[in-house]
Amino acid sequence: MKRIFRHMLPFWPQILAAAILMTLSSLSQLLLPTFMSGVVNEGVYEKDFSVILEYCGQMLAVALVGAAATVLGRKCSAEVVAGFSANLRGAVFRKAMSMSHKAFGRMDTGALVTRSTQDVNTVSWVAEMLSGGIISIPALFIGGVILSYRVDAVLATVILCVVPLVCAVVTVVGRKISPLWERSDEYIDRQNELMRQRLRGLRVIRAFRREPDEQKKIASATEVMAENIIKANVSMGILNPLATFFLNAATLIILYLSAQRMVSGASAVTGGDVLAMIQYVAYIMSGVLNAAFAIVMVPHAAVACRRILQVMDLPDDGRENGAEGELCGDIALEHVTFSFEEGAEPAVRDVTMEIFAGKRVAIIGSTGSGKSALVQLLLGFQQPQSGKIRLDGRDSTELSGSCIRRQISCVLQKTAIYAGTIRENVAMGKAGATDEEVWRALEIAQMKDYVESLPDGLDHRLELSGSNLSGGQRQRLAIARALIKDAPIYIFDDSFSALDFLTEARLRARLGEELKGKTQIVVTQRVTTAKNSDCIFVMDQGRVLDWGRHEELLPRCRVYREIYLSQTGGDAA
Secondary structure, X not given: OHHHHHHHHHHHHHHHHHHHHHHHHHHHHHHHHHHHHHHHHHHHOOOOHHHHHHHHHHHXXXXXXXXXXXXXXXXXXXXXXXXXXXXXXXXHHHHHHHEOHHHHHHOOHHHHHHHHHHHHHHHHHHHHHHHXXXXXXXXXXXXXXXXXXXXXXXXXXXXXXXXXXXXXXXXXXXXXXXXXXXXXXXXXXXXXXHHHHHHHOHHHHHHOXXXXXXXXXXXXXHHHHHHHHHHHHHHXXXXXXXXXXXXXXXXXXXXXHHHHHHHHOOOOOOHHHHHHHHHHHHHHHHHHHHHHHHHHHHHHHHHHHHHHHHHHOOOEOOOOOOEOOOOOOOEEEEEEEEOOOOOOOOOEEEEEEEEXXXXXXXXXXXXXOOHHHHHHHHOOOOOOOEEEEEEXXXXXXXXXXXXXHHOEEEEOOOOOOOOEEHHHHHHOOOOOOOHHHHHHHHHHOOOHHHHHHOOOHHHOEEOHHHOOOOHHHHHHHHHHXXXXXXXXXXXXXXXXXXXXXXXXXXXXXXXXXXXXXXXXXXXXXXXXXXXXXXXXXXXXXXXEEEEEXXXXXXXXXXXXXXXXXXXXXXXXX
C-alpha cells in the first residue's frame, strides 16, 4: 500500500492542517459535557440562572470554534482526497499509456475503467481517514476515557470492559467481509467489460434481433454481481445496528450503576455528572466503533490497492530508454516471424522486405494475410519472436518507442474518433496545431468542403467513435490527423476502404503531391489503391509471396492476379 499512498506526499501541508483542525474539533466536543454538568450541578440545582447563562455562553463559544475547525478540517481533507485521487488516476492512465501492447491486450478495458474509478474511490476513503478522521478517533476515545475517570473511576472501568467485546465482534465481521469485497469487485469488472462489448456492438445486436438474448446475458451477469455486492453490504450493515446496540447498552449500564451508587451513597456522583458521563460514553464508543469501521474498511481498501497495483505492475513497453535520433525513412525486415500468442500460428512468417526512403509501397493481401500484424511490428506495438526490423540500418530494438512513433504518422485499421470537436480530433496529430494547419490537412484529405458546410465548422462536435459521421468521413478525418503531423514515414492501414473510387483517386493524387520524398506504406486489399506504387508486396498466410510493380506481378504472381481479377472481373492480359 506504500506505493499507492506515496501519491499523498505532495499534500502533507493540508494533511497536517487537517490533523490540527480535527484535533481542535474533537477537543471542543470533549469540553461540552463539562459545561453541561456545570449547568445542572451549579445552575439548575442551585437555581442560579446567571450561572446557567454563563455556562451556555461558554458552550456556544466552544461549539462555534468546534464547528469552524470541523469545516476547515474537512475542507483540507477534501483537498487531500481530491488531489490524491487525481494523482492516482493519472498514474493508472499513464501506466495504461506506457504498458506494452501485449500487456494491454491481457487487461480488459472494463477492468481498467473499474480500477481507475471505483477502486481509486475506495482507496480515497482511506486517504480521507488518514488526512483527518484518524486523528479524531483516538482523541475522542482517550479524551472520553480520561474525563470519565475524573467523574467516577468505577463507572469508567465498567465501560472500558465493553470495549474488547466490541472489537472482537467487529473483527469477526471484518474477516467475513474482505473476501466478499474481492469477489464483488471481480464481478464488477466482468459486468463493465460485458456492457462495454455489447454497447460497442449494439448495431450488430439490433441487426440480428438478438436484443432479448443479450438482455438475458446482461441480467444474469448483473444478478450474480448484485448477489455478491448485497452479501458484502449486508455484512457491512451489521455494524450500524451493532453500534446502536452497544451505545444503548453502555448508556443503560451507566444509568443503572449511577442510580444504584447515588441511592446507596457509595459515590458522590450528581445528575450533572451522570449526564456528562453518558456523553463521554458516547465519545468512547464512537471512537471504538469508528476505529472498528476503519479496520473493516481497510481490507476493502487493501483489495482495491492490490487491483490497482495489478495494473501498475504490468510490463512497460520496455523501449522508452532506447536511443533517440532522426530517421530518413529506410525500413528493412530480416526474416521476421511474429505470433500474437505463445504457441499460436504465426501471423507473420519469415518476412523479409526492404522499403527505401521516399518511396511509396503497398502491402496487399486478403483478410488474415498478416498485413495489420506487420503494421503493429513497424510501429513498435509488438516485437518479433525472431528476425530484425531495421530503421535507417539501426536495429529498431535499440530505438525508443517514442522515437519510432514520433517519426511515423499512421492511420490505423480501426479508426479512432473521439467525442469532441473536429478541430480537436485533427489537431491531436500535432501539438499546438493552428487552424490554418487543420484546414490544410482537411483539404488534402478531401474533407474540407464537408466541414465548411457545417454551421459551426471546426467547432462541430463529434459523438463518441464519430457515430454522427459516415465511414468514409471518419477515415478522411483520421487521414487529416495523420497528415497534420510532419514525419518521414506514413503508414495507411486499410485507410481508403470506405471511400468511393473517385474520392480515393483524388485523395491519392494529393497524397502523391504532399508526401513526395516521404516513405509511404499503404496496406490495402484494393488493387486500384496499390497499382501505382513504386513497389507492391503481396502477402498470404503471413508470408511475402512476391514483390514488384503492378505490371510485373500481374503475370507472375498467382495470388496477386486472383485479387486483381476478383476486383475487376477483367482479363489479366
